[in-house]
Amino acid sequence: MQSETPTIPSFMEWKEVTSLVGSIRTRSLVARPRTIEQCREVLAYCRQVGITICARGAGRGYGDLALNDGHALLDMSAMNRIIEFDEEAGQITVESGMRLIDIYQAVHHDLLTLPASPTESHSSVAGAICANVNGKDAWHHGSFARQIVRLTLLLANGETLTIDRSHELFRAVVGGIGLLGIILDATLQLKPIPSPFVEINRLPAPNVDALLETMAQVEKSHDAAVVWVDAYARGRKTGRSVIHAAKWIEHHASESDRRQILEAGYERLEKHRQFGLALHEKFGPILSLILYAQRPVMNLFNRLYYLGCRLALLTGYSSNTELFLRFGFEASFTVPPAHLVCGPRGYTVQLTFPRSSAREAIVELLGICRSSPCPPVTTILRAHKADECLISFSEDGYSLNFEFHPKTQHETTSRQAVDRLIDATVRRGGKIHLAKDQVLTSEQFYRVYPRYQELLAIKRRLDPDGLFTSDLARRVGIDTVLNKQLPE
Ligand SMILES: Cc1cc2nc3c(=O)[nH]c(=O)nc-3n(C[C@H](O)[C@H](O)[C@H](O)COP(=O)(O)OP(=O)(O)OC[C@H]3O[C@@H](n4cnc5c(N)ncnc54)[C@H](O)[C@@H]3O)c2cc1C
Structure with missing residues (x-):
């Protein structure tokens, strides 16, 4: 008797899927399930026809960690409901496709926040769990791992498993880039805040020593911080930067007033995005042309920005009060236009290094950047704290996030500079954030x-048959099928 070819579930179809900035193009059999039964149907179908599955949240990682060329993608974005909100315990249980910005919309007016939220507020809860992301408050609240109370995992055999913080799998699933199963839902611990407002202080630092001294103070006095670094400054000015530090403040308003204020805040973010897109539509080619002369343009821009912030400090305009939403997330609303302007060749690399040798690491990494034909367009520093997940990016130290947009003729030399950055990081005992990576080789990953x-x-x-994988997992060699030789 002839065996029947399994029928493709009606909600699955082949589609082109690209990485966030469009530099990687793939074709996958995409399913957007709405129920656990549909997830199980996809698992069964893929097992039968012998293709692998990669779960995808909002697809807001920079590289290929949520891509699966030639295989199936399980787009979890339609499983995005709130299951339970326990206001007293400050805990929210949500389906895994819910975006972090939607959690803010649901709870922020109740004077609750979700620590460790990445700048990319459109990230889904499962995406944040699997990449164990970090926020501008990382040295206080650690990575996303610390906010998770429990989660439900759908295993390759179709069974579900509840994993709380004491479960042996917790540290493998969190940060495990989706390789152990499909996260269906999660309970998260929220944190009380005095108001949705923060006081922002912009603190210019003329060099790396001033930067680290100011950060040491800010880490005691503030709740969140992000540092803009001038990667073009050299000599005694190496490490010139501006620290943007925020602390929660009291702001008396009734709940309904808070709702209105926040509603206006969300609208503002959306307008910001529309403005960026409109700007790109009108002046995109001119902006791209300006950016083509990257080194002189960025050098000038950085100098002016630093001087502007110094002037603001001298004239008493370096502090203001604004909604945390803006401080925390506005940049993520800028990203689509930024990538439209910069083009699809760009990529991001985020590297950590231990606190004990931070000065030497910053000087070395910035030196490598300056030697590149296309130094980074943006350079951001953050403070972190140690994390115990198996694949964990965070440690007791700092990270530098570089965004590169090499010109075609400089792609190879620019990539060589990135390899030197990675080597220096590994030599110093640091890590590379997988959520932002599209360049690591398996040898570097190991x-x-x-x-x-x-x-x-x-x-x-x-998952003995290696049902769950991704392009990133294959690229860096973290795949059971590719790693059969490993000891049991
Ligand atoms: C502008 C910008 C700013 C950013 N800022 C930060 C930052 O401040 N800090 C930071 O740490 N990161 C940051 N990121 C990275 C981003 O937050 C992470 O990549 C995050 O994982 C994206 O979430 P996502 O839902 O889009 O996940 P996806 O990219 O869709 O997936 C990420 C990983 O999770 C897995 N996954 C997704 N859903 C499931 C599921 N249901 N079950 C099992 N596995 C699943 C995927 O297979 C993949 O391995 C930023 C990205 C951008 C574009």
């Missing part, structure tokens, strides 16, 4: 994350 073997051992137990 050096950065030696505990990948523990993750693979667990994966072999839970």
